Amino acid sequence: MQAERTPLARIAGEFAESRLALAGLGLFALILLAAVFAPLISPQNPYDLAQLDVLDSHLPPGARSGGGMTFWLGSDGQGRDILSGIFYGLRISLEVGAASTLCAVVIGLTLGLAAAYFGGRTDSAIMRLADIQLAFPSILIALILLALLGQGVGKTIFALVMVQWAYYARTVRGTALTERGKEYIEAARCLALPPARIVFRHLLPNCLPPLIVIATVQVAAAIALEATLSYLGIGVPITEPSLGLLIKNGFDYMLSGRYWISFFPGLALLLTIVSINLVADRLRDVLNPRLQQ
Amino acid sequence: MMVRRARFVLGCLLCAALSLAAAHSAPAAELRIGLAADVTSLDPHFLNVAPNNNAAWQIFDALVNVDANTRLVPGLAVSWRAVDATTWEFKLRKGVKFHDGSDFTAEDVVFSLERPATLSASPGPFTSFVKPIVAKKIVDPWTLRLKTAQPYAMLPHDLDSIFIVSKKAAAGASTEDFNSGKATIGTGPYKLVRFARGDRIELVRNDAYWDGQNGKLASWDKVTLRILPEDTARIAALLAGDVDAIENIPTADLTRLKANPAFRLEQKVSWRTLFLHLDQYREHPPHLSDKSGKPLAKNPFMDARVRLALSKAINRKAIVERVMEGNAVAAGNLVSPPVFGHVPELKPEAYDPAGAKTLLAQAGYPDGFALTLYAPNNRYVNDEQLAQTLAQMLARVGIQTRVETLPASVYFAKARAGEFSCALLGWGSFSGDLALRALIATPDPVAGYGAWNWGHYSNPKVDAMLKQDFATLDDARREALAREAARLALKDVPLILLHHQLASWAMKKDIAYSPRTDEYTFARDFRPR
Amino acid sequence: MAAFVIRRLLQSALVLGVMSLLVFVGVYAIGNPVDILISPQADQADIARAIAALGLDQPLWKQYFVFLRQALSGDLGKSFAYNIPAIQLILERMPATLELALAATGMAVLLGIPLGLWAGLKPDSWAGKLIMGGSILGFSLPTFWVGLLLIMLFAVELGWLPSGGRGPTTLLFGVPVSFLSWEGLRHLILPAANLALFKLSLIIRLTRAGTREALLQDYVKFARAKGLTNARVIGVHVLKNIMIPIVTVIGLEFGSVIAFAIVTESIFSWPGMGKLIIDSINVLDRPVIVAYLLVIVSLVILINLAVDIAYSLLDPRVRLGAATS
Secondary structure (H helix, E strand, C coil): CHHHCCHHHHHHHHHHCCHHHHHHHHHHHHHHHHHHCHHHHCCCCCCCHHHCCHHHCCCCCCEECCCCCEECCCECCCCCEHHHHHHHHHHHHHHHHHHHHHHHHHHHHHHHHHHHHHCHHHHHHHHHHHHHHHHCCHHHHHHHHHHHHCCCHHHHHHHHHHHHHHHHHHHHHHHHHHHHCCHHHHHHHHCCCCHHHHHHHHHHHHHHHHHHHHHHHHHHHHHHHHHHHHHCCCCCCCCCCCHHHHHHHHHCCHHHCCCHHHHHHHHHHHHHHHHHHHHHHHHHHHHCHHHCC | CHHHHHHHHHHHHHHHHHHCCCCCCCCCCEEEEEECCCCCCCCCCCCCCHHHHHHHHHHCCECEEECCCCCEEECCEEEEEEEECCEEEEEECCCCECCCCCECCHHHHHHHHHHHHHCCCCCCCCHHHHCCEEEEEEEECCEEEEEECCCCCCHHHHHHHCECCCHHHHCCCCHHHHHHCCCCCCCCCEEEEEEECCCEEEEEECCCCHHHHHCCCCCCCEEEEEECCCHHHHHHHHHCCCCCEEECCCHHHHHHHHHCCCEEEEEEEEEEEEEEEECCCCCCCCCEECCCCCCCCCCHHHCHHHHHHHHHHCCHHHHHHHHCCCCEEECCCCCCCCCECCCCCCCCCCCCHHHHHHHHHHCCCCCCCEEEEEEECCCCCCHHHHHHHHHHHHHHCCCEEEEEEECHHHHHHHHHCCCCCEEEEEEECCEHHHHHHHHCCCCECCCCECCCCCCCCCCHHHHHHHHHHHCCCCHHHHHHHHHHHHHHHHCCCCEEEEEEEEEEEEEECCEEECCCCCCCCCHHHEEEC | CHHHHHHHHHHHHHHHHHHHHHHHHHHHHHCCHHHHHCCCCCCHHHHHHHHHHCCCCCCHHHHHHHHHHHHHCCCCCECCCCCCEHHHHHHHHHHHHHHHHHHHHHHHHHHHHHHHHHHHHCCCCHHHHHHHHHHHHHHHCCHHHHHHHHHHHHHHHCCCCCCCCCCCCEEECCEEECCCCHHHHHHHHHHHHHHHHHHHHHHHHHHHHHHHHHHCCHHHHHHHHCCCCHHHHHHHHHHHHHHHHHHHHHHHHHHHHHHHHHHHHHHCCCCCHHHHHHHHHHCCCHHHHHHHHHHHHHHHHHHHHHHHHHHHHHCCCCCCCHHHC
16 A cells, blocks of 8 residues: 555655644744735835834834834834734745755755765865855855945845855765765766766765754754844845844844844744744654665 | 743753852942943054043043043143144143153153154054144243144144153053053053953052042042943843943933933933935936936935935934934034034924925925935944934935945945945034034045045035134134034035934942043043942 | 875965955955044045055055065064954954853753753653754854843843853963853853854754664664663764764864854953954954954864864774875
8 A cells, every 4th residue: 555655645644644743834834924925914014114104113012003003013113013024024034044055055065975976186175165164254254245245135145155055065075975985885886877876866865864954953043144144234134124133123122121122023033943943853754764664 | 931941941051050159249449331342452542443542541641631521621731822823832730640650741742742653554543633743842841832834723622632651651662562551651540450452451540640639539449441342231231230330321221221220321412413425526426316216317416405305304303212212312513512613503404394395396306216325334323223214204205215234344435435325424523613624625635624525515615714713723713613614514404414412321329420422431430429 | 194184284275375365355345444443533645644554555466465475474464453463362362262162062062962862762752852842942043132131031130140251260271261260160151051052952953863863773773682781872883873973063063153152252242252353344454354264264174174083083984085095
């Protein structure tokens, strides 16, 4: 019976065995929907300064604006509705986190595998490049990009990719070096299989488990890193805040009792990352060939 | 919920260590002050930036000091007068001793006036204050004559910025000798004990301070200046009792601190004024277009009606109350109320959005236009919040405004290169005519006029009045001229004035501080209550 | 082995050269410190003179050439803002940062591996789930935010620990350290915990994943079948298997810990290199930025070298300079 199921159905079936993972998936779907349909469900467009009124600033959750709108989660220092800010901010944060991680993983994986497989000069060149990258402070990279290119979400993603790829490259190379010495690779080489086939069919799948662990952590880390760049004044534009920037803006109010400006975006970030991890943890277990019995 | 969980996890992490934590003992007779910016060096002639000067003022004096209202008062000079059009005579204070016990004389003054020029590799040298002096003559050990090439009224004022060091201790001394304390021999209210770069400065009272007999002897025998640039860290240090007083209170925390019976708050209008520079010299300045992004036929900022419309569009009361949370006053002057040359009858432009729209329509922009407002994001109090609020207000009168904020390191280079057409700048000046010279006079590198006039506003009449002003040695007449020039220039709306910041300090309930317009934090001005 | 190390060091010298060039071009593109630091009263001539005095009016290639010549004779230049040799400035701040980073790494490893093992061995127990749930907290909240929460809780509310600063230091082999005195240790706890949090989560997760996988491997099953004690199976066979990724990550993270110390040091007013570099970037103090990067890159290169050597010790199948064969 089992054999008749397609791999996808098998994965879905096994995934659904964990209720926690299902809950995580549900939560993530909700968050994703909120992000995608932000313009439709938000009471206000928080990125349009013309719609904001500074006279509505610092209002606590549940207060009404001069224009009669209710700030369910309060408003920030510009009179921006925190709830709308969260919906819009989710979009930016997810975009930044996913895009930068994906690019960084692809670049890091390719270079890491190449370094491990080809060795020699290639290995040295790639690894020394990674050394530079790992040591170069991310804020300096971001600052240089900011000075040269100006502000923008795309530039922030670019800065994050620049900061992160080396990380994956080194991890992949480390694992791949171990795998490379194992019998199945030797065997594949003896069969004179083309290098690309050996790398992608044999080496890659076995390098994935630690990479997936790190990548899921890094999506979250990329979102948090973006917040840190914002904290240092070199992240996304101030008028189009991501979740991280919302948290940073609210950070100034933490000791003043106006907790909501930072607390609710923080909660939203936490839920997002928890849901991503619940899903990713389960996926990793389901996908890992060696955990299959 | 989240906080509680974090608490639990962290509690587990730390409980072992914490269970051992002992109650801390309160040190007596020591004042600990949290400063808001890093002090890079204790060499008083190396880098002219406020944090370094603030540290130097604890240890050194100048010939001319500045009081809490930025007005000149005798320092190491008891009096000064213009002997003729190009000669100033300073009478020095007798009986003043340096920290090492040696006598203060005119030799030390001459040495101190010459030292800035020997420290050439400085990104912020003190040389601009001494370069008008062409000759120095010691008449007797307590009389000094300084000669300038042209009549120069600002000399006493400039000498407020030159700290007097001991010639004996500082001859041949490097910056490192000042940091180590070897050369840090001044006449000021405190002596240096230790400078731990990036962390703290430890001081001990100078019991022989010359101003001591006037009841100005410092109250605490030991003072530690802690470097706490992070706003929240500084506030937290005060709340946790790790310091006794802090400067530069984040506006968000003002209300809470005011209501807290354990602390006191001191505020005073600062010398810093915030305003927008508008490009008035290029036909097609960057980042300025109609609402669909097409270039405009001409530069709207060249029309005084448009500039006035922008000014009327701004609700300064809302900015003061909401963005600054009361820590500012609306500005109708380039310099704040206590400063030399302030014109009391010049009031802030009233908020009048309807009037602004009418003016825009008259100028040929009934539908407004689009601009990008640039601002730094780590330079002035709430600068990026301010920029967004300004954009909201401009949008209400039909000027579609995009905001871009940059760190100061990127911002100022771009501003100087003329990359912005509408840019935020903050300015602190001890004197209205100096502010006019830098910000509003026609840019002229040879005369040194208009060095910060990013918008290139130009009015020959104002330039001529300023020239006359700087050659007028009588203070009352000079102030009248400075006011006249300000009235004339500001009528044209050469820049959009916003507000004057307030300087603020918070301290434990049983301590008092006399707040200063120049924002300096002087350890000797703290008193027990 | 010697040949490998020498070749690696030669490559590293090249890396340092490329690096310094990148910084020169980068900082040149941003601007110059005079625009940021010059006093309001300075006129155009003063500004031009200050720029020239620092040599910043020269063409870029000339500036770099001057730097290179001095660097080769061991002089990395004087800081623009501090007016003392940049390298001295950095070495003076380095112990504080290294101590913080080591304390954080130590905390993360000592707590992370046991917790990760527990979660890996008993993934379905409530403790295992709690550990995994808690670990999500560690990387989902921005460091600066968690840092402030720590200060609010332990310094402001409870008053148990100081809110920031380094406190008194003791000299150990001529290096000032905090951890030898009780007062110094109290100052170290919060910033180290703040910095450790992210890595702690990462190590817990890596250990758990590695453990779960190792338990299914034939050699572990075999070891169990041979009747080895559970402690020995876990202590020797499981741990050894999961060490490679963990060592890699610890090595990698050590570099990033130093980079991230920037934020922790700011929040906790910890007088380390991170605070210095952020101040230097803010005023474009190029000599300090260059010297900092050269020091950090050297450090990272050495750590990576150590990690590569550790690989070969942990796993005999990895040969040093493997790829040349």
